[in-house]
Amino acid sequence: MRRLLDSNLVFFIESDFVYMPLLLDPSIDREARALSEARGPTRKRAPTGENIIIRQDGMQFVKTFNLFSLVNNFKAINAHEYHRMREACLHQYRLNGDADNVFGDEMLNRILFLILPHFIKTSRGWQRSRPSREELLDFIVSKIDIPPKYVADAAAFLDLQPLENILKSMDDQKPALQPPAGGVLTSSELSAWLQEAVQANILTSEYARLSRALKLRRQLLRAKPEHIALFLYIADFGSIEIAGFGFARMKSPRDYLVYKRTGEYVLKDYYGRPYLFPDCRVAVSTYAPARPFVMEKYKHPFLRGYQSNQEICMKPVETSGKPSPETIIRSLEEGITALRYGYDPRRRNGYHSLDKTYIYIPTITFEEYRI
Amino acid sequence: MDLLQSIKSKRAKQKKKDPVARDVFTRVGWIVRQNGLDEGFLRMLDPAANDAWQTRLGAARVRLKTRTELPLFFLATQEEYRLIRAILRAVDNPYLEFANTPDEILWCRYLFRLNPAIPQDRLIRFHFETLVLHEQDKVGGGLAGVPPPGTGKRNLSP
Numbered sequence: 001m002r003r004l005l006d007s008n009l010v011f012f013i014e015s016d017f018v019y020m021p022l023l024l025d026p027s028i029d030r031e032a033r034a035l036s037e038a039r040g041p042t043r044k045r046a047p048t049g050e051n052i053i054i055r056q057d058g059m060q061f062v063k064t065f066n067l068f069s070l071v072n073n074f075k076a077i078n079a080h081e082y083h084r085m086r087e088a089c090l091h092q093y094r095l096n097g098d099a100d101n102v103f104g105d106e107m108l109n110r111i112l113f114l115i116l117p118h119f120i121k122t123s124r125g126w127q128r129s130r131p132s133r134e135e136l137l138d139f140i141v142s143k144i145d146i147p148p149k150y151v152a153d154a155a156a157f158l159d160l161q162p163l164e165n166i167l168k169s170m171d172d173q174k175p176a177l178q179p180p181a182g183g184v185l186t187s188s189e190l191s192a193w194l195q196e197a198v199q200a201n202i203l204t205s206e207y208a209r210l211s212r213a214l215k216l217r218r219q220l221l222r223a224k225p226e227h228i229a230l231f232l233y234i235a236d237f238g239s240i241e242i243a244g245f246g247f248a249r250m251k252s253p254r255d256y257l258v259y260k261r262t263g264e265y266v267l268k269d270y271y272g273r274p275y276l277f278p279d280c281r282v283a284v285s286t287y288a289p290a291r292p293f294v295m296e297k298y299k300h301p302f303l304r305g306y307q308s309n310q311e312i313c314m315k316p317v318e319t320s321g322k323p324s325p326e327t328i329i330r331s332l333e334e335g336i337t338a339l340r341y342g343y344d345p346r347r348r349n350g351y352h353s354l355d356k357t358y359i360y361i362p363t364i365t366f367e368e369y370r371i
Numbered sequence: 372m373d374l375l376q377s378i379k380s381k382r383a384k385q386k387k388k389d390p391v392a393r394d395v396f397t398r399v400g401w402i403v404r405q406n407g408l409d410e411g412f413l414r415m416l417d418p419a420a421n422d423a424w425q426t427r428l429g430a431a432r433v434r435l436k437t438r439t440e441l442p443l444f445f446l447a448t449q450e451e452y453r454l455i456r457a458i459l460r461a462v463d464n465p466y467l468e469f470a471n472t473p474d475e476i477l478w479c480r481y482l483f484r485l486n487p488a489i490p491q492d493r494l495i496r497f498h499f500e501t502l503v504l505h506e507q508d509k510v511g512g513g514l515a516g517v518p519p520p521g522t523g524k525r526n527l528s529p
Contacts, residue, residue, distance in 0.1 A: 021448065021449070023446035023447060023448060024446065024447050024448075025396060025397075025444065025445060025446055025447065025452075029452070059449060060449065
């Protein structure tokens, strides 16, 4: 598309359709002539967009694509350019950032309100079987040192006036998407029109987003500012950790790695000699089948090598599609149990054994962990 | 051959892939685009100008055939299409299918007049100017109005 717009071609516009110069070979020429003869020489061309071929100033143009189809699908056609134009447009209206999306992030809500309570134990224990959202958020806020910047941002977030002003100004300036005037158009003119049209399209889609954001913020007016600050903090950093349990956002905005620390633990070899294993994080992703793995560079009889992100050798938890909170909890627990209690020194199960066997093939050794 | 084998061999032949044949329009179109030819080339194809151009065949030389990779098909702009059609009208002979350069298009008509039955393999392997020299040597001085080329028979065996 970029090559087309950067070319020095001349286009013809009729009824929102782009007609491009017709390229010929003998069969196309025959078809074009047949088409022209079938239509009849005397019939006047009506600008309805039904004409396949248009003759203008000795040139022939053939019907190709609809201009509005190009504008509506520009994101798929030229993702890089669309992203650049969108960023410029958002910057103009101060709409950058991901703060609004984090409140509607379903996976984040599941992690905070369904998975986290399972792994966190308060000093008094939860008073009821299931704590309320408010209680949970209060607890998390008490455990995390949120920088004052986010508390100030939360106050600004709940101030709806600027957002309402922007929406009002966009209402006034919202450009109407007008097709270019029919007739011959150069590629530079078409390119300029396309820029304007895509910008108008972006603004329309962002207008909807902004309206949604305003609606959401109105709903959050009764929320505590420190809770809003917590969500803004998560939107920026993408991760928190409380008492060995934590999560980290992946590159994709609504996918997370949920993890739990094992703490230090001791395993014994065939001869009863103890080995102290260091702490590590056992994680499960929310976007793929729930298979627990160790995030750090780590070695263990149930890990194939000595590197990071190794899957733990165990029977996988049955899931279909994205894992549910229950599956994630079960996978994490089974992963930690496998590392801490799964090794049987008599059977020497797993990829490696802690002690050197009679037929010893040096692979991974655990001598430095011996105590 | 029994019926079963006959059917099998017939189907095998049907399945065999044939290379796509490039037509003469594709060949001439490609030459026009690659060499940026314009209406001026048509003037060189004019019979009078063409014969005068051939008189420049002075020094005996064996030119190598340029190898070209033709596209499967050729779509021309309207100017190119007009030019290609004009060339096809002007040089209407079967040797045009073997021309690889504008030079060869110019030699095409004269070569056909000298010998209309040159085998295909020679047309594919040798430049038309070389073939003209060879044919002129054979007829001993060429056609009327065209000066004889250099002396001696030329051996075209590779």
